[in-house]
Every structure is written in structure tokens, then in C-alpha cells.
Amino acid sequence: MAHIDDSLKAALYRITCPDSATLGNFHLGLLPEDAAKLIADHVAICPHCIREINQLEAFLAETAVSLEPSTVERIKVWIAKRLPSGGQTRSILGTPAFAMRGNDTGPLMYEAGDAQLSLEVQDDPEHLGRKSILGLVLGIETEAVAARLIKEEVVITAVTLDDLGNFSFTDLEPGTYELTLSGKDIEIHAQDLLI
Ligand SMILES: [Zn+2]
Numbered sequence: 001m002a003h004i005d006d007s008l009k010a011a012l013y014r015i016t017c018p019d020s021a022t023l024g025n026f027h028l029g030l031l032p033e034d035a036a037k038l039i040a041d042h043v044a045i046c047p048h049c050i051r052e053i054n055q056l057e058a059f060l061a062e063t064a065v066s067l068e069p070s071t072v073e074r075i076k077v078w079i080a081k082r083l084p085s086g087g088q089t090r091s092i093l094g095t096p097a098f099a100m101r102g103n104d105t106g107p108l109m110y111e112a113g114d115a116q117l118s119l120e121v122q123d124d125p126e127h128l129g130r131k132s133i134l135g136l137v138l139g140i141e142t143e144a145v146a147a148r149l150i151k152e153e154v155v156i157t158a159v160t161l162d163d164l165g166n167f168s169f170t171d172l173e174p175g176t177y178e179l180t181l182s183g184k185d186i187e188i189h190a191q192d193l194l195i
Contacts, residue, residue: 016042017049027053075182080110080117080190107136112188115139119179121195124170131172131195137165137181137188145183151175 018026018039025031026039043049110117116138124132135147142165148158149169156177161167174195181188 014048017046018042020052023049023052024056027056075185075187076113077187077189078113078115080112080115080179080188082190083109083111107134108193110190112190113140113186115181115186115188117181117188117190119190119193124172127171129174130170131174132168132170133172133179133195135167135169135179137161137167140165140186141183143183145181145186148180148182150178150180 017023022031022039023043026036026043029036031039043053107118107120110119118136118138120134122132122134124130133149137145142161142163145161145165146158147161147167147169149156149172156172157169159167159169161181172195177193177195179190179193
């Protein structure tokens with residue numbers, strides 16, 4: 001049997017190999033002691049099982065990284081809640097600084113954690129058939145906050161907020177968008193924004 005070829009040797013090894021689930025449990029220390037002892041003895045001499053465990057280890061290391069709290073996960077994420085339109089919220093928050101008057105539907109109002117968001121959707125006067133959005137964010141630090149308009153997971157346009165929390169988008173195709181506001185430690189999502 002000294003000249004047994006490698007592939008046959010491999011096949012013989014694999015006959016006595018524990019299955020992948022057992023190997024995995026062994027690796028994670030989940031097997032009872034005597035079962036673990038048997039597999040430890042086998043793994044010590046089986047190149048295939050060693051390789052399988054190495055692969056498992058690499059896989060676990062990869063997923064462990066993504067489970068660690070990242071800077072992203074320390075960010076407060078708020079889903080903006082649409083408030084009913086009406087004079088009351090409007091008088092509390094005002095309208096965006098450069099909003100045009102005479103829009104009888106009034107701005108769309110949202111509440112997201114500590115932030116209040118007001119969006120005025122209008123026809124873009126400079127681009128026929130296109131829309132513009134005038135936005136105002138109150139209640140949070142608006143320095144270094146970016147507003148992004150997303151359609152089908154693609155960022156269509158992005159701007160930064162001014163000191164007072166104003167921002168605007170122009171030349172937009174009518175449709176349904178998601179608006180995100182992201183700063184150092186907050187992220188606000190306003191979904192299903194129909195313009
Ligand atoms: Zn084996």
C-alpha cells in the first residue's frame with residue numbers, strides 16, 4: 001500500500017472524516033468531551049479536515065469583523081415620520097428660508113428623533129417638467145450634514161446643509177425618492193418621498 005496514489009489516499013481519509021457540521025461543532029467546542037477527543041485525534045492526522053477547519057476559521061474571522069460595532073453602528077439612525085400637513089406644525093417650524101409662497105399643500109413635515117424636517121416640493125421654474133425640493137432641518141447640529149437624494153438605491157444628487165439647516169435640490173425627475181441626511185453621528189432617512 002506504499003504506492004497508493006494521492007487521490008485514493010484522499011478518498012480513504014475522507015471516509016473516516018467527520019462531516020462538516022460535526023467538524024464545525026468540534027471547532028466551536030460544542031461537542032461532548034469524548035466525541036471531541038475522537039475528532040481531535042482524527043484532525044491531528046487528516047490534512048483534509050485541517051484544511052476544512054482552516055477555511056471555517058477564515059470564514060468566522062470574516063464574519064466576526066462585520067459583527068463588531070463599527071463607526072457606522074454608533075451612528076444614531078432615525079427613520080423620519082411624516083407628520084400631517086397643517087398650519088400648526090408649519091407655524092412652529094416656519095418654512096425653508098428661500099421657500100416660495102403660494103404653495104397651497106404646504107411643506108411636507110417629518111419628525112426624526114430630535115430633528116424636524118420640512119420639505120417643500122415645487123415645480124422647478126428653470127427646468128420644464130422637473131421638480132425642486134427646498135429643505136430645512138431643525139433640532140440637530142447641521143454643520144457637516146449631507147443631504148442625499150436616492151432613487152432605487154442610487155444617489156441622484158447630494159448637497160450639504162447650510163448653517164441654518166437649509167438645503168435644496170433642483171432639476172429632479174418626478175418620482176419616488178428616499179432622502180437621507182447624514183452627519184458625524186446621525187443619519188436620518190425619509191422614505192417614499194413622492195415628488
Ligand atoms: Zn479528515
